[in-house]
Amino acid sequence: MAPPIPGRSARPQWWSRAVFYQVYPRSFADSNGDGVGDLDGITERLDHLSDLGVQALWLNPVMVSPMADHGYDVSDPRDIDPLFGDLAALDRLLAAAHARGIxxxxxxxxxxxxSAHPWFVAALADPTHRDRFIFRDGGGPDGSEPPNNWVSIFGGPAWTRVPDGQWYLHLFDAAQPDLNWEHPEVFDDIEKTLRFWLDRGVDGFRIDVAHGMAKPATLPDMDLTENELLRNKADDPRFDNDAVHDIHRFIRTVLDDYPDAVTVGEIWVHGNEQFAKYLRPDELHLGFNFHLVQTDYDAAGIRAAIDNSLDAAALAGAAPTWxxxxxxxxxEVSRYGNGAAGLRRARAMALVKLALPGTVFIYNGAELGLPNVELPDDVLQDPxxxxxxxxxxxxxxxxVPLPWSGSAPPFGFSSTPDTWLPIPADWKALTVEAQRDDPDSTLTLYRRAIALRTGRAEFAGDTVEWLGDSTFRRPGGLVCAFNAGAVPVTLPxxxxLLTSGPLKDGLLPPDTAAWLVSA
Structure with a gap:
């Protein structure tokens, strides 16, 4: 193993091999019968996560919000929105999770x-209070044109005009005005927020849009040819500006006062060198690399995505994430083809992911093999x-909310059938109850895989050695083979140790993965 990068702790941190479970709170479990998941619902279902074997949770936003973007529009960053409970409910969750080692x-x-944040309310009322945001005069002879041609990631223009004629920037919804990170009060406020939650016992943060925040002073026009959701071109002036690293360094100075706390950045950038900058020893601890998410079920593509992620993290001496x-x-069930084939491939890729060195994230419901849901137009809520x-x-x-038990919606998620998004009536076989004691279920596969990953010495080491496009070996002796082809193949x-599906005459069938201990 290479020597540690200066400034990076030589002591393995808890997060460097952890299995995180991402909880989308409004869809996990509803404790009070309003059809929306909440913090006490998570606490009540912690045994499921303990049995699954995960070491950490990542909660999507639960701070006070008007919910224009389901919590990513925060109006009070240092309190819990009543939809999810209160600070006491968070304290109960923290205590119960920590008692289980999570x-x-x-x-x-x-x-x-x-836009309901007190700072922005004041900015609308008094132009002298606008310097904590990005307000500009408009273009054209009468100022009726936006200041530049930037578009919102959610669609439409990235500028909204206020009654006195000025425009404000929002890279997402108009209800989400961008902060001006050149203003010292913005730095002061984020430090207060970080310390508020860390002092309460929170173990770290996933940082939303970690490649954003800093904007170029001249706000130059962008190339409008590519603007898919959560994608940006290499020369997109909206993102990945150098000054963003000063912000992360500031955040890290606060986190360094809490040495067991972690930051994980959502980083959509181009090139390993750009990605690695966010993981320098004085910036983020971990960064999401999304190459595997964007890869089809194809052996060469999967290998390339894994190599890319390993190389990018290695440039900074950080743990890779998966x-x-x-x-x-x-x-993933739907991305890989839906139906039985999509599920087989998702199960195979679960073993591939969990066989890799570094940090693994599981999105709630993946352990049940849930597919995407085709919802009717009249229930859609995403901006x-x-x-x-x-x-x-x-x-x-x-x-869509998770199915827990029973034979009909809401499948134990809530006491009311009127859940915030409807649960498909045909999910009876996908409930936790239906899968818990089934040796062949996706839930059982995840439990067995996480237990092996956590407890076996064969998973040691920080590298992989490829034995072919669809087989790799870990230094500890684990071999992972997956078959993305059309015919059965010989196992190494x-x-x-474990397979994602049954073997056939000793061969690895298509859409199947296997873990072995090398002879």
Missing amino acids: RVTMDLVPNHVS TLSNHDVPR VWERSGRAERGRDGCR AGEV
């Missing part, structure tokens, strides 16, 4: 706030739906 991290949203889905992208002129359906299909030599 750490809890929260979402931090530093790029923007809610995920196959989250609240912003279609679930992408309206802002795109109803051209993009948004992300609601991957956010060794003792079989």
Whole structure:
């Protein structure tokens, strides 16, 4: 192993091999019968997560918000929204999770706030209070044109005009005005927020839009040819500006006062060198690399994505991260083809992901093999739906509440059938109850895989050695083979530890993965 990079701790941190479970709170479990998941619901279902074997949770936003973007429009960053409970409910969750050896991290949203935030309310009322945001005079002879041609990630323009004629910037929804990170009060406020939650016992943060925040002073026009959701070109002036690293260094100075706390950045950038900058010893601890999420079920593509992620993290001496889905992208079962084939491939890729060195993230419901849901138009809530002129359906299909038990909706998620998004009636076989004692279920596969990953010495080491496009070996002796082809293939030599599906005459069938201990 290479020597540690200066400034990076030589002591392995807890997060460097952890399995995180991403909880989308409004869809996990509802404790009070209003059809929306909440913090006490998570606490009540912690045994499921303990049995699953995860070491940490990542909670999507639960701070006070008008919910224009389901919590990513924060109006009070240092309190809990009543929809999810209160600070006492968070304290109960922290205590119960920590008692089970599970750490809890929260979402931090530093790029923007809610238009209901007191700062923005004051900015609208008095132009002298606008310097904490990005307000500009408009273009054209009468100022009726936006200051530049930037567009919102959610669709439509990135500028909204206020009654006195000025425009404000919002890279997402108009209800999410971007902060001006050149203003010292913005730095002061984020420090207060960080310390508020860390002092309360939170174990770290996933940082939303970690490649955003800093904007170029001249606000130059952008190339409008590519603007897909959560994508940006290498020369997109909206993102990945050098000054963003000063912000991360500031955040790190606060986190360094809490040495067991972690930051995980949502980083959509181009090139390993750019990615690695965010993981320098004085910036983020971990960064999401999304190459595996964006890769089809193809052996060469999967290998390339794994190599890319390993190389990018190695440039900074950081642990790589792995995920196959989250609240912003279609679930892996659906991305890989839906139906039985999609599920087989998702199960195989779960073993591939969990066999890799570094940190793994599991999106709630992946352990049940949930697919995306085709929802009717009248229930869609994601702002992408309206802002795109109803051209993009948004992300609601991957956010449908989890099925826990029973034979009909709401499947134990809530005491009311009127859940915030409808649960498909045909999910009876996918409930936790239905899968818990089934040796062949996806839930059982995840439990067995996480237990092996956590407890076996064969998973040691920080590298992989490829034995072919679809087989790799860890230094500790674990071999992972997966078959993305159309015909069965011969397994490598060794003792079989786990397979994602049954072997056939000793061969590895298509859409199947296996773990072996090398002979």
